[in-house]
Amino acid sequence: MDRAQPLIQRQRELAAITRALTTDGESRGVVLTGAAGVGKTTLARFATGSLPGTVRWVAGTESARSIPLGVFAHLVVGSTTSRDPVNFLAAAREALLADGDDLVIGVDDAHLLDQLSATFLHQLALDGKARIVATVRSGESVPDAVTSLWKDGYLQRLELEPFTREQSVAYVESVLGGPLEELSADRMWEASGGNALFLKHLVEGALEAGTLSDKRGVWQLRGRAAITSELAALLESRIAQLPDDVLRCLQLLAFCEPIDLDVLASVAGEESIEEAERRGLVRVHEDGIRLEVRYAHPLFSEVIRRGLGRAAARRLRGILVEALQSSDLSTVSSRIRLTELALDSDRPPDTALLLSSARSAIGFADSALGERFARAAVQRGGGFDAAQLLGRTLFWLGKSDEDEALLTEFDPDALDQRELATWGMVRFANLFFGKGDVDSAEEVLGILRERVTEPSLALTIRALGAGSAVAQNRLAEGLSEAQAVLARPDLTPWAVEWATYAQLWVFAVSGSGDIAGASARNDAVAGKVDGLFRYMAGLASVRALILTGQFDAAERRAQRFLDNASSLEYLAWGQASVVVADMELVRGRIADAARRLEQAVAALSVGPSTNAIAWIFPAYYPLIQAYSLLGRVTDAEAVLDAAETRYGGQVAVHRPHLDLARGWVFAARGETSRAVELAREAARAASVAGQFGVEALALHTATRFGDSSGAGRLAQLVECCDGPLVRLAAAQAAAAESGDFGELMRVAGEYERIGVPMEAADAYALAATAAKRAGHRGSGLAAAAAADALAARCDHASTPAVTASAQPLPLTSREREIASMVAAGLTNREIADRLVVSVRTVEGHIYRACLKLDVTDRARLAEVLRSAR
Structure with a gap:
């Protein structure tokens, strides 16, 4: 390398x-x-x-x-x-x-x-x-x-201690010349133990093996750790000196780590384990009431594997399979491990075990392992049960075309009620969320509604329809169906999951923070449905808490999702990262949120085609906002283009958020009138759909952009939205409209108290503007200083209000806007087209701005605007 x-x-x-x-x-x-x-x-x-x-x-x-x-x-x-x-x-x-x-x-x-x-x-x-x-x-x-x-x-x-995690990440990112995904960073640090030499060779080996690659500007490690032949030679020299019984102990451990001490002793002997521990090659630790054996350093496992041929590896796995079959297999994880070992051993698993383990892996959100088990079951003649499990994994892995081809091989008329319902749900999800083919998905849903008559299964199909309606932004219909389903007893786990999914997303956009019952139901069926699905509902629950100002609860729930996902595979980690990034954005950690969302988008971009995968979409609009706040306009525009390309009926519930994100892009460009217009459009679209929480957010954003005309509607929304945020937004808009400096200062302080610093910064900035208009220069300077300090604390984020208060220029809002567009390099004609005014009007504003700023031409005007930002 x-x-x-x-x-x-x-x-x-x-x-x-x-x-x-x-x-x-x-x-x-x-x-x-x-x-x-x-x-x-x-x-x-x-x-x-x-x-x-x-x-x-x-x-x-x-x-x-x-x-x-x-x-x-x-x-x-x-x-x-x-x-x-x-x-x-x-x-x-x-x-x-x-x-x-x-x-x-x-x-x-x-x-x-x-x-x-x-x-x-x-x-x-x-x-x-x-x-x-x-x-x-x-x-x-x-x-x-x-x-x-x-x-x-x-x-x-x-x-000299090993590298800390931060030092390890700094080293890898310096080598790669780009950011490393956090999940990959954790696994590389654990594999290297922070050892600088091991880390160097691990990076080189992973690059050579192709397991470390750049995905959308983020470096990701996928698959097992790979090491160079040079490092392997160094470690092999130590292994070559081991007694045969210790080497055999390490070989067995390489295929089943960690392993119960008694199980390993039954096949390797207690003396060999004791000698391996004495030499510092393995460690024995407590896991509850059990003692487990692990390698002292993970890379030794890779070296041991490299030194074994396929036949020897197959035989050793078979020995472990036989030992594990005689041990406690009461836990799901123990059966999954047995199945994984058996697949590549001389004692292959039966179809029943493959099916059971595939279901469990999918429930644990490990789609890649679930695919492996399900595919093996299909190859062994597992029939419909194996095929539907494989279809579910293909959907999550972004292999939508293969999934559709697999499922269309089955004739719905030849399936019994249970099979038909299962076939339909898997195919609907793939067509709707995976391929973005809403019309075909609705046709499948129609077949299910017509033909599935068994009561509990019919309720499941109704719940599926509720989820579909909400995703398509038909909130009232979806919520009504979801509540009707949840009122019935003896529901299948999938009925609970789909109905709860619909209910939580309605809460997430309507301004209702009463999610306790829905979240509890969602948690109760975890493991009984696809593990990845609960992250989609989990995101909704956190956004509902955020929109209603329950930030501490939202933060705890978001972190719990991430903690659980970090031990799973990258798709779960990606979805959980979106949840945590939402909270980082709220708390003013803008750069952290942008970095996490970049990694989430890269992690969720799976499969041959990611044009319509619905679970990427909720990452787009917070990333657009984060980029806009950081002044990364080009990056924000690129994500906005990607979001528009991938938009369809399957994500229509996110449309108002997307329109609002577009408003943030225009605000970052300095085109505040267009930003205000887009925020208003987002509010109108949200209102029509019943997304009253998002409507309030959009009107509040318009206030932050300098438009307080939504004060009356915000006052009405206080009555139908939970929590303190809409009440504060209404008070802020009314105070901005009347120029009430004291009330704006009070609102800004309240935003600070509840922990939303960028909202506080904008409120202080609006207070500064109000004070200056009233001739209170000292008060205005104090408020502007508070706004600037908060914005600096939020990674020097910039909004129209903060910019205007921090660097006041003797310009009207329209003159400032046109001057900003001049600074961005737009011609007079382009400015006129964007603002829907005449070129003569633009020229007049530029002339007056030049007079006020004592500059002679457009070039000098642009320089002044750029220096004032």
């Missing part, structure tokens, strides 16, 4: 080494200790590289260990013929000190020094004629003369 290898500076350790080598005191240098590959040599050489004097480096090796004064022998070649150790040491000392003052001696792998070299190093430290920096590998036998260097205080001892 030809990528540059960066140095991740450890500032604390680097400063300690530099002090020890440059300042006078009792210590004459430093000994760096730490595990192999932790970065001792790299750090030591970096520290000595900037020193003014002479630096002489030597390195201890196994081959030189048997030679007296081995690593320093080159210093005395030709200078003495004596074989007396004393003369040897004297000649070496004289040769070294000939380099003059400020001499630094670096010794790499000082634990490998022969006794005479160790003695010589000790003498140099005693007489203080040179500074010393040495590295010693932890866990190795070290000569007494070297050990006494730090025990007797001649050198400082500094233990």
Whole structure:
């Protein structure tokens, strides 16, 4: 790999080494200790590289260990013929000190020094004629003369720890030249153990294997860790020295980690496990009432696997399968593990186990593993049950065309009631959410409504219809059906899930925060339906809490989703990341939200085609807003284009949000009149659909853009929306309309108190404008300063109100808008077309703006506007 290898500076350790080598005191240098590959040599050489004097480096090796004064022998070649150790040491000392003052001696792998070299190093430290920096590998036998260097205080001892997670991410991102997905970062850090050498080779190996790749500007690790042949050789040299019984123990563990201690002992022997633990190769830890065995370092598992042929691996898995079949298989995870092992062993699983494990994997939101089990079941003649399970995994993995081809092989007339309902739900979901073919999906739904008559199944189909109606923005119809279904007893898990999905999304957009019952029902069926589906409903529940100002509850719920998803696969993690990013945006962590949403979009972009996958869509509009707030207009426009391309009836419920996001793009461009118009359009569309919470949000956004004409409607919405936010928005709009400085300041303080800093910043900014209009310059400056401080705290986010208050110019709002468009490079004709005015009108505004700002032309006007931002 030809990528540059960066140095991740450890500032604390680097400063300690530099002090020890440059300042006078009792210590004459430093000994760096730490595990192999932790970065001792790299750090030591970096520290000595900037020193003014002479630096002489030597390195201890196994081959030189048997030679007296081995690593320093080159210093005395030709200078003495004596074989007396004393003369040897004297000649070496004289040769070294000939380099003059400020001499630094670096010794790499000082634990490998022969006794005479160790003695010589000790003498140099005693007489203080040179500074010393040495590295010693932890866990190795070290000569007494070297050990006494730090025990007797001649050198400082500094233990070098593995990289922290943050340092590991910084290293990988420096190598790759781009951001690393957080889920991938976690797994690479865990696999490397923070060891710098292991991390370097893991990155190189993953790039070579193609498991580490750039997806939409975000680097993702997919599949098992891969390591280079170079690192494999280093680790294999350690493995080659193991006794056969210990090696066999490690080979078995490589295919089933972690494993119950008693199960491993039954096939590998207790003595071999004890010896592996003594050598630091495995660790035994408690998991509840059980003891489990894991590798001490994950990469050893990969090396062990590389050294086994297919036949041997198949046989070892078979041994483990037999042992596990005799153990406790009462948990779902234990049966999944047994099935995964059996698939590639000489004891293949039966179809019933494959089907059971496929259902469980899908319930756990591991679609990739579910696909593997279901596909194997199909190949073994599992019939319809296997096919519908495979279809469900293909849907989640974005393989919609293959899913449709699989399901259309079945004749609905040949299916019984249960099979027909299942076939229809899977096919509907794939057509509707996966392919975006709403018309075909509705045809399937019509077939189900007509032919599914068994009562509990018919209720499930009604719930499916409720979910469809809500997604298509027919909220009243969807909510009515959902509530009718939920009022009935003995519902199937899928009936509960679809009805709850519909109900929560209605709450998420209507301004109702009463989600407790729906969330409890959603949680109750977790594991009984597709695990990934609950994240779609979970997102709705968090957005309902946010829209009604229940931020602490929303934050707890969002974090719980992410914590659960982090142990699963990337699709669950991607959906959970959208939920957490929503809260980051609310809390003013704009850059964090943008970064997380970028990663979520990349993670959710799966399959051969992602043009219509519905669960990506909720990530688009918060990302557009985040980019707009950060001034990343080009990025915001690109995401907006992607969202428009992927928009369809299957995501119609998100249309008002998308229109509002477009308004944020125009606001970031400085085209505030168009931004206000789009916010109003979003409010009107939301109102017609019954999305009263989103309507309130849109009208509030229009207020932030400088339009307070929605004050009356916001006052009405207070009566039909829960929580404090709509009440504050109504008060803010009314105060902005009347120019009430004191009320705007009160509202801004309340926004601060409840933890929404960007709303507070805009309220302070509007207060500043009101104060200045009233001639209260001092109050206006104080309010503007508060707005600017909050915006700076929110990653220097920019809104029209904050910009106007922070850098006031003697322009009307229309003059400022047109001047901003001039600064963006638009011609007079383009400006006129966008504002739907004449070119002459535009020219007049530009002329008056130039007079007020004392500039002579468009170019100077543009410069003034850009400098004022």
